Amino acid sequence: KPAPNDLRAFWMPFTSNRQFKAAPRMLVSAKDMHYTAADGREILDGTAGLWCCNAGHCRPKITEAVQNQVAELDYAPAFQMGHPLAFELANRLVDIAPDGIDHAFYCNSGSEAVDTALKIALAYHRARGEGTRTRLIGRERGYHGVGFGGISVGGIVNNRRFFGSLLAGVDHLPHTHLPENVFTKGQPEHGANLADDLERIVALHGAETIAAVIVEPMAGSTGVLMPPKGYLERLREITRKHGILLIFDEVITGFGRLGSPFAAQHFGVTPDMITCAKGLTNGVIPMGAVLTSGAIHDAFMTGPEHVIELFHGYTYSGNPVACAAGIATLDTYEDEGLLTRAAELDQHWQEALHGLRDLPHVIDIRNMGLIGAVELKGIDGQPGKRAFDAFLKAYEAGILIRVTGDTIAMSPPLIISKAQIDELIGKLAEVLKAID
Numbered sequence: 001k002p003a004p005n006d007l008r009a010f011w012m013p014f015t016s017n018r019q020f021k022a023a024p025r026m027l028v029s030a031k032d033m034h035y036t037a038a039d040g041r042e043i044l045d046g047t048a049g050l051w052c053c054n055a056g057h058c059r060p061k062i063t064e065a066v067q068n069q070v071a072e073l074d075y076a077p078a079f080q081m082g083h084p085l086a087f088e089l090a091n092r093l094v095d096i097a098p099d100g101i102d103h104a105f106y107c108n109s110g111s112e113a114v115d116t117a118l119k120i121a122l123a124y125h126r127a128r129g130e131g132t133r134t135r136l137i138g139r140e141r142g143y144h145g146v147g148f149g150g151i152s153v154g155g156i157v158n159n160r161r162f163f164g165s166l167l168a169g170v171d172h173l174p175h176t177h178l179p180e181n182v183f184t185k186g187q188p189e190h191g192a193n194l195a196d197d198l199e200r201i202v203a204l205h206g207a208e209t210i211a212a213v214i215v216e217p218m219a220g221s222t223g224v225l226m227p228p229k230g231y232l233e234r235l236r237e238i239t240r241k242h243g244i245l246l247i248f249d250e251v252i253t254g255f256g257r258l259g260s261p262f263a264a265q266h267f268g269v270t271p272d273m274i275t276c277a278k279g280l281t282n283g284v285i286p287m288g289a290v291l292t293s294g295a296i297h298d299a300f301m302t303g304p305e306h307v308i309e310l311f312h313g314y315t316y317s318g319n320p321v322a323c324a325a326g327i328a329t330l331d332t333y334e335d336e337g338l339l340t341r342a343a344e345l346d347q348h349w350q351e352a353l354h355g356l357r358d359l360p361h362v363i364d365i366r367n368m369g370l371i372g373a374v375e376l377k378g379i380d381g382q383p384g385k386r387a388f389d390a391f392l393k394a395y396e397a398g399i400l401i402r403v404t405g406d407t408i409a410m411s412p413p414l415i416i417s418k419a420q421i422d423e424l425i426g427k428l429a430e431v432l433k434a435i436d
């Protein structure tokens with residue numbers, strides 16, 4: 001048997017992984033707000049794993065639910081046959097979703113949820129006799145996972161440049177990142193008019209060719225970019241006017257990150273579909289879902305005959321163990337008031353974070369709910385290096401932060417205390433003073 005720290009065969013295709021292989025940072029256990037590293041050190045989790053462990057780590061109720069479910073009914077398909085947990089979780093999800101979103105379609109990840117939503121959008125128009133609507137619109141600096149649909153509508157050119165032709169007929173709205181040194185608290189005041197570019201795309205191609213617009217209500221993985229006030233409202237108006245579906249990718253913002261169950265409620269804008277994953281099971285078991293409006297569901301499922309079958313689904317869609325994890329996770333969020341906790345901590349978080357503004361290299365700070373971004377001035381010719389150095393130093397100092405380009409992103413578990421916020425930001429301040 002190979003030794004547990006034998007990394008020969010392990011491959012994740014990220015550059016940072018080369019550094020990881022040279023000096024592995026191994027996590028061996030976790031509890032609540034902390035990871036324990038192989039060397040025995042406690043690491044304060046400033047990122048909820050990868051934006052997913054919203055209730056913190058190894059929460060007994062979720063652990064127990066998964067253990068019991070594995071022993072009781074390990075696997076059962078959730079189509080053609082069923083099991084009660086799949087129905088229960090779907091109802092629970094639509095209960096916390098915005099009004100008008102009332103069906104849930106299960107997948108296994110955020111990427112699958114995105115590809116599923118895009119396929120549903122295309123099929124929906126076809127089911128209604130509008131099969132010319134095939135164009136999909138994303139955003140520059142949008143991130144929607146790594147499926148073929150997701151990288152096509154995603155705005156990160158590096159993520160798609162090696163893969164040849166992807167989905168045809170995709171446009172990208174200009175991104176909403178506003179000038180640096182603004183140190184915006186919450187939503188920027190100006191920039192809603194960036195949504196009007198959608199009108200330009202509609203005029204160019206004709207509304208009858210456009211199926212859907214997909215956006216993250218708050219872009220996470222491309223640097224934590226807040227939507228300017230009025231931006232999402234404007235997108236909703238324009239899409240509605242032209243019969244275009246609006247999809248919110250809430251893989252990051254779902255489940256309390258902004259202080260409400262979904263960002264849709266935080267912004268008061270209801271899309272036609274919401275994609276979610278990550279916090280759906282607190283990161284414990286892979287699971288994603290597409291939540292849809294009744295109109296979308298009805299286009300496939302009502303009428304004299306099924307107008308069109310939606311040939312789509314996964315072996316593990318709605319599997320019992322994932323559903324049990326999802327239900328126990330929602331129980332935990334609800335019992336502990338976690339879906340609104342980010343709103344309660346907002347002021348404290350904002351003040352702590354913006355206290356970093358005068359430290360070396362800091363050129364912008366952004367916050368919303370329990371998400372924060374500290375953008376550093378990049379080093380010429382070495383994009384991302386300074387922020388990655390900060391990540392390494394932070395890990396040594398006992399805090400976990402995340403880096404996207406030259407931006408440090410933080411999204412701690414929603415159970416974080418005010419004292420732990422102060423510890424996280426205090427240690428980050430020391431790190432920023434120490435890096436070149």
Ligand code: PMP
Pocket residue numbers: 109110111112114143144145146216220221249250251252277278
């Ligand atoms: N959409 C968004 C907005 C995301 O942030 C992510 C993952 N960071 C995904 C989709 C893809 O999710 P997954 O990694 O579970 O496939």
